Amino acid sequence: MSAAYRGSMLRTIVIAVISALLSPAPVAAAPGPGTNYAVDDAFTSPRTAWWRDAKFGMFVHFGDYSGWGGEYRRPDGTICRDAEWIRLRCEIPWPEYEAAAKKFNPAKFDAGAIVKLAKDAGQKYLVVTSKHHDGYAMWPTKVNKWNLRDTSAFDPNRDILAELKQAADAAGLKFGLYYSINDWHTTGTADNYAQYKKDMHAQLKELMTAYHPDLMWFDGQGQPWWSLADGEELQSYLHGLNPNLIINDRVTKSRGIVDGDYETPERQANIPAAPIAAVPWESCVTTSDRWGWARYDTNFKSSSVLTRYLLDIVGRDGDFLLNVGPDDTGVIPKGAQDSLRGVGQWLRANENSQAVYGATYTGLVADPAWGAVSRKGDKLYLSVYDWPDVGKLHLSTLDKFGITGARVLGSDQAVGWAAAGDGFDLTPSGAATGPIATVIELTITTPAAVPGSGTGLKAQYWKNTTFSGTPEVTRVEPALNFAWRTKGSPAPSIPADGFSARYTGFVQPQFTGEHTFLTVSDETVRVWVDGKLVIDNATPHGPAVNKAAVTLQAGKKYSIRVDYTESTGEAYLKLLWANPNRKQRVIPAAQLYPA
Missing domain, CATH: 2.60.40 (Immunoglobulin-like)
Known part of the structure; x- marks a missing residue:
């Protein structure tokens, strides 16, 4: 990289830092009674529109672990093989692992080449690991010295995240960052949890203010010390920094229907066979067998296989995040490059990209075997x-x-x-x-959609779970799309636990035929359409999806009633629908009329 380019990158970073320091600190949504953390419907929101249309992205797993090449020679001479998990699974002593990190020098890392490869492959966004499970930061964090600037042989004047961000912006790609909630390098995480969480928030603020990601891709959320309340707080904090940020489900506990904006099934064996009920999704798959680079891992999937994965995923209403792992010098292996370019060649040929970008699932036909x-x-x-x-x-x-x-x-x-x-x-x-x-x-x-002119449903809220007495709050709700989580509630006067809600009015379908009504709830829900009980999950439960098929006539108004109760813990309620002519989404206000 030229001195002029380095100077340009340094100026970019300085300007971003100064701007962040001069700007007033964003205020996150106030937690507690009255808070609804569901700011929009991820199926239809302008905030998520670019991601829904992009369909195809590049995942980059790159860190100090790449320096091992996937192999560790134990003191007894035996070889242990892994990749990004090599420290833990090969039980490498920390002093030895840290010493190796000091020698890590990906001097050939070329952000322009990586972004060009993504463009050649037809990918529309890029997500790079900023910190994996070993805690090593790939940017010059001020929180600790366990990072690429302070613990490596890499040029301390370079910042690979800034280089990638600049190259992605120049190429018109959206930019995302992976961040692991788990951190093996921080000793006593559970014992010194408050300090760890403070450091995590400080690092995430660095990432948000210096690199302005469009998307945050979390992982490592399965630790017993990471609670539902922690995930709730983190999402609120991040949206306070950037209300348009897209966040994956692993920010909390990877329960796609209620955590983050979308679900993340992993590897090709778990590509869904149909749209996932009540939540958008993105399938992440490796180009070879490992996420991080391993010199022995040369089993690269062919362009044909990868292209067909992409087409299957788009036809089932998902996005495809395809991973590459740069080697110890920072270069993506040739086998991965060849496979990705083959996908791009297919997309550019014969107008084939029409079947991918901006395209989606259709309920009009069955998924064919051919x-x-x-x-x-x-x-x-x-x-x-x-x-x-x-x-x-x-x-x-x-x-x-x-x-x-x-x-x-x-x-x-x-x-x-x-x-x-x-x-x-x-x-x-x-x-x-x-x-x-x-x-x-x-x-x-296909039939034209019959427009509606509704404003929502009549909502009544009680400070008990039995719908007893006079409602505490009565108003019109434009949609049933609530994520109260652990601390929120329908209104400031209603506590986070021990309340009930009833929604009444009419629903007006836009198409004639079978409609699937879906609820996401925690903790009980019952739904009546045209006087018939169609969803009945009155046994207290955790986050769950319930469905019912109802045949409706376009333009006709049908009575609808939804009863919901929350006793303790988390609280969620969403009412969605789907039809062969309209993919699933939260029922909009225009199709709902108050009683």
Whole structure:
């Protein structure tokens, strides 16, 4: 890196620090009665729109552990193999581990090259490890000396997070940071918990004010000393620093339906087979077998496999965060580079990217055995892995729609279609456009959504769990989207524990057909639609999703009632719906009318 570039980076950092010092400290949402931590609906919010549309991101696992190359020779001469967990799983003594960190020198780290690789791969955002479980900070933190500037042989004038942030901004990529709540290097974390949490918040403020991440990706949340209240406090603190920040579910206890903005199933074996009920999601997968670099780990997944993972995930309403692990010098292995570039080549060819960016799940068709299907507006994109040399592709439908046109992206071949059995048969007339996937674009017709003019539901809140006496608070709630957690409640006059809520009015569907109503609740919930009890979970429970299928007519108003109680502990209530023509979301105010 040139001296001029280093100077530019240093000026960027200085300006960011000065700006942070001069700006007034943000104020987090006040905890306690009256607080609702659910600031929006992650399915529809402008805050999360870029992430929902991006679909494909790069995960970068890089730290002092990379210097080991995944191998540790024990005193008896045997070899222990791991990667980012090598300190713990190979039981490396701390003095030996710290001595190795002093020699760590990723001098060939090139933020521009990494960001260019992400662009070449078609990725829209980047998430890099700022601190993994061994506690080693990859930025010049002032909290301790266990960091890349103070404990390494790396140029102390360089800051790889600042370099990546600048390169990502220049390339138009969104920037995210991984941070481990767990910290093996901090001795007595459970015993000196208050100080550790203070240091954690100080480090996170450094990251937020110096690098301005769009997304925080937490991990290591499974420790017994990390409580639900801690996660609640941390989310509130971070949103006080940046109200637009996107946060993953591992900020608390990785219970996707109530923690953070989205759920994070890990590795290819756990890619969901369908949309996850009541929560957005992102699947993180390794390019080879390990997250961090290991010199023996050369089992790189092919471009074909990775592209099909991406298409499957998009067709099931998820995002795909694909990991790379730079080596001890800071360079991403060639095998990973080749695989990623192959994905990008497919996306750029034949307009194939139309099936990915901004596309999503459609409830109109079943997930086919021959490939994946995504939707964008009046288009369905059929990504065909197994192209028929002779014959038809069958598409099973879950709701009625019409087809007015069909074409193969990147080809002038004709595609026929005809109603058959439980859906349509499609008959292409030529060859596949490539070996990974050939995309057929269908232009479809569906009913127009019937607009609503509602304002919400009538809400009544009692300072007891039996709906007894006169309600303490009566008002109109525009939506049922509450995360009161451990300290919040519906209103300042209502305590965090021991309250009940009743919501009444009418719901007006935008489409005719089957609707799935979903509730997220802790601790009891009951829902009536058109006078019928459709959800009945009156046994006290922790965070849970309940569903009910109800057939409705577009534009007609149906009575709805929701009863909820909270005795002790956490409190959550969300009311969502989904329809083949409208993916799941919190029911909006425009479709709800107070009684």
